[in-house]
Amino acid sequence: xxxxxxxxxxxxxxxxxxxxxxxxxxxxxxxxxxxxxxxxxxxxxxxxxxxxxxxxxxxxxxxxxxxxxxxxxxxxxxxxxxxxxxxxxxxxxxxxxxxxxxxxxxxxxxxxxxxxxxxxxxxxxxxxxxxxxxxxxxxxxxxxxxxxxxxxxxxxxxxxxxxxxxxxxxxxxxxxxxxxxxxx
Numbered sequence: 001x002x003x004x005x006x007x008x009x010x011x012x013x014x015x016x017x018x019x020x021x022x023x024x025x026x027x028x029x030x031x032x033x034x035x036x037x038x039x040x041x042x043x044x045x046x047x048x049x050x051x052x053x054x055x056x057x058x059x060x061x062x063x064x065x066x067x068x069x070x071x072x073x074x075x076x077x078x079x080x081x082x083x084x085x086x087x088x089x090x091x092x093x094x095x096x097x098x099x100x101x102x103x104x105x106x107x108x109x110x111x112x113x114x115x116x117x118x119x120x121x122x123x124x125x126x127x128x129x130x131x132x133x134x135x136x137x138x139x140x141x142x143x144x145x146x147x148x149x150x151x152x153x154x155x156x157x158x159x160x161x162x163x164x165x166x167x168x169x170x171x172x173x174x175x176x177x178x179x180x181x182x183x184x
Contacts, residue, residue, distance in 0.1 A: 006057060008045055015058055019065055026069050026166075028173055036072060040065040070162070077165045128178035132171055139164060140171035 019040060023033040043064050051060060129137050139157065142148040143164070150161050159167075 005053075006048055006051055008041070008048070011041055011044065011057075011061070015061055018058065019061060022062065023065065023069065027072065028170060032072065036065065036068045039068050043068070073162060073166060073169075076169065077162075124179055124182055125175065128175050128182065131178060132174055136167055136171040136174070139167045140175070143168055 016037060019037045020033055023036050024030065027033055027036065040061055044061055047064075055063070129141065132140070135157075139153060139159075142153050142156075143150070150164060153159075154161055154164055157164075
């Protein structure tokens with residue numbers, strides 16, 4: 001397709017649904033998918049002069065979108081070195097934690113009630129974990145529960161580190177939804 005046939009005025013009508021469906025299956029978040037598609041259209045507008053016409057307009061937009069999705073996961077995973085577990089969670093406050101580890105009581109200040117609550121949470125986590133696809137459950141268990149290093153998991157399961165973090169993100173999302181429904 002020659003450069004002069006790019007028509008950004010029709011991109012939303014022609015490609016928005018396709019790009020959204022492509023994105024939602026990869027990020028599993030409606031708002032983020034919409035944002036990524038918008039960013040794709042904006043990046044397409046900014047780089048129209050670089051379009052060589054070697055691919056169709058849709059293929060070109062998909063290639064931009066793929067980079068946006070990768071950048072999205074890189075941004076998320078750049079925080080992976082930060083601790084998720086904040087052991088000093090104070091259950092007397094009305095604030096809710098970002099992730100289930102914050103709901104666990106401080107192990108140095110355990111009461112009988114805390115012990116029961118931790119056991120209930122543990123049972124709920126393992127119940128929800130059993131509902132995940134096998135690969136997701138295995139990777140989540142290895143990384144989050146058993147504490148394996150990323151490189152060890154990737155080598156053992158023959159996956160890339162970015163794939164590992166995508167799988168862990170999906171597992172966390174599914175576990176959070178399951179726990180919300182079955183435990184909290």
